[in-house]
Amino acid sequence: MTSSRAPVRAIIAGCGGYLPERVLDNDALAAAYGLDTSDAWIVERTGIRQRHIAAPGETASQMGAEAARAALKQAGASADEVDLVVVATSTPDSAFPATAVRVQQHLGITRGFGFDVAAACTGFVYALGIADSLIRTGQARSALVIGTEVFSRIMDWTDRGTCVLFGDGAGAVLLRAGTGDGLPSDRGIISTHLHSDGRHGDILLVDGGAGSNGEAGKLRMAGKEVFRHAVSKLASVVDEALAANGLRHEDVRWLVPHQANLRIIEAMGRKLKLPPERVVVTVDRHANTSAASIPLALAEAAAGMERGEGRIAPGDLVVLEGIGGGLTWGAALVRF
Incomplete structure (x- = not known):
């Protein structure tokens, strides 16, 4: 017998972000570490x-919990x-326990379950896809999906080619189970598309253990290699x-990309035939915050959405996309 129950999908109910208080501009960075570089x-x-x-x-975990609180607040x-x-x-925070359970602790959550995802700058898209799948299969009814990074602690501050690129921060979304007709017009996460290719693992990596307590490679x-792969794979x-x-470029209302490099972001906007004002850009102010960059940008674009004041409005089709070490890359289509 065929079930008539409407298919379940994950709906983004709230978005939130958190940025540390200290701001380091390009000139201050160059002066602090004696780098042969400039703002220009x-x-x-x-x-x-x-x-x-x-x-x-x-x-x-502390930063992720702050971003989660903001997402919960927006969702009521x-x-x-x-x-x-x-x-x-x-x-x-450490090799284990997972940063997710530390977030649970900070938020006072004593039920359900949590775990971490390691997919570098594509991590948020991976985590979103996993959470969406768990909601669709009934393993969860609501989920916090968080990207949070303290990349300042894994920087070689003598390497001009990398240390100018990254920053710290966290972003989060609250997902709730909803129903629809299983169509792209339904509100929620329409689909996620995830890839990796380990043959390119050595072009972007950390050369040792990692942890935001400072004991890291x-x-x-x-x-140049990362840039070349980014443009084609994204x-x-x-x-x-x-x-x-069954959607076209012209159906996309907003592009919320991984904030790695403005030239890559602009190339993707042109690919989707989107005017610059419909491509969300935060890289100028946040730099590359790795797994936190997409949810941070999404939180900024959705700020005030619950009051009808966000740049992203109900019914908008949004593309999220990112590429990171692994290589990993992926995209998600979301209807708000």
Whole structure:
């Protein structure tokens, strides 16, 4: 007998972000670490003007919990209703327990379950896909999906090619189970598309253990190689996501990309034929916050959404996309 029950999908009910108090602009960065660079050099090549740096002792779980509180507030929800926490991070508080359970502790959550996802800068898209799947299969009714990073603690501050690129921060969304007709017009996460290719693992990596307590290796990157893969792979996965759902470039209202480099972001906007004002850009102020960059940008674009004041409005089709070490890459289509 065929069930007539409407299919379940995850709906983004609230978004939130958190940035550390300390702001380090390009000139101050160059002066602090004796780098042979300048504001003009960094802006021309990356679009980055400043980044936020975590305070001593400030951890990925603390920042993630702050972003989660903001997402819960926007959704008009309490932590008591959360039964799943998924944290994407490359700078966990410790090898174990998972940063997600530390977030549970900070929020006073004593039910449900939590775990971490390690997919570098694509981590939030991976975590979103996993949480969506768990909601669709009934394992959870609500979920906090968080990206949180303290990349300042895995930087080689003598390497001009990497240390100017990254910053610290956290972003989060609250997902709730909803129903629809199983169509792209339904509100919620329409689909996620995830990829990895370990043959390219050595072009972006941390050369040791990682943890936001400072006991870590350092980030190493072959920048030209990463850039080359980013442009082709991001274009391909966005086309894949749209084709899978019978959608066209012109159906997309907003692009919320991983905030790695302004040139990559602008190239993706042109690919989708979106005017610049419909591409969400925060890289100039936040730098690359890895797994936190997409939810931070989403939180900014959705700020005031519950009052009808957000840039993103109900019914808008939004593309999220990112690429990171692994290589990993992926995209998600979301209807707000």
